[in-house]
Amino acid sequence: MTEPQEPEHRTGGPSATGPVEEAGRGDLIELDQSASSAAYAPVPARRADGGRAGRFWSARRIPAAVLALVVLGGSGLLLYDVAAVRADRPAMRWRRSLADELARRPLESAWLLGVAAVAVLIGLWLLVLAVTPGLRALLPMRRDRPGVRAALDRSAAALVLRDRAVEVSGVQSVRVRMGRGRAVVHAVSHFRELDDVRADLDTVLGTGIRELGLARPPSLSVHVRRPAKKG
Template identity: 45%
Template sequence: MALVVLVAAGALLFDIIRVGAGYDEAAWRRTLSVELATRPVNDVWMLTGATAAALLGLWLIIVALTAGHRHLLPMASKAGGRSRFQAALKRDSAALILRDAALSVPGVTRAKIQVRHRRINALAQVRFRDPEKVRHELVDTLDEERDSLGLARPPRISVWVRRQPHDRRPW
């Protein structure tokens, strides 16, 4: 979405600079300005464009107002009902807790945990033991630890395991 907006803004800026330098405006811009000037306001396409612009603006306002809570994972309430207060856990803290749990699995020498809103990505390096057995044990351990965090919407867990090379530094 951001890339589309960037390309559209870049094309418009390029054409504005080009007109400022003494050249004619681009054909698409001339056609667009004629269409917007000649269409009635109650035309279906005008109403559709205005609705889309209004919804995009509303969405951008909502994203701007909630930007401070993106690094938090909401926790479940033990009371069952809606409370005035909502506890939350920082994603970095959840990642540290899950990394410590991953390192407690026998065979795991290093672990990288990335906690997102809907998914937990875990990458573990195995020095000894069968990587597939370690992976199954790691999934069970991380599931148990994630459930103990008490999150309102527990994220899914994706686990990747790779054997640690003996001749290079890991990561």
């Protein structure tokens, strides 16, 4: 990709708070404008009658299945060996070897410290999976009706905003990166003043974000530049 001849246009007008607008079923959202980056930071709407719109939790079936199989296999093997010893049979070779190694090696042995570190890392990973919801690609939507939960994929939300942005006069191309807390829009304008294009994009995309119906509307950051000159 060729380097642009003009820097990104990120300056905006004076700081202001936009008008409070309707966002479905009487919910109100305020848009705060930052003069330094022309980024809007929507304030989350009040909770509707449907209840709290929390994030969706991932089932994490693969980690759970792997962990269950490992625990089942290890506990079954150990139980079989203990039962064999109780029946006056010798313990398995792996258990005798492990006991001999643990008896001979000191606690500061690199082998023991490495195994302990791996066990700690696996345990921390499992704890993180247990206490975090996952499914970061899904953006929860407002709950307007009890018992109904919905979410919007981040790529779909980015596509909706991109389609809105390309309809603005003077916009040649648009790239939208939709995160959980911010929507970053990079636009290329081949005519009109950059200030005017950015102001129109702020208005159109701000409206588009409100109409997505998200429980936590992301902030908006718009960057407009000229296309790279050929040759």
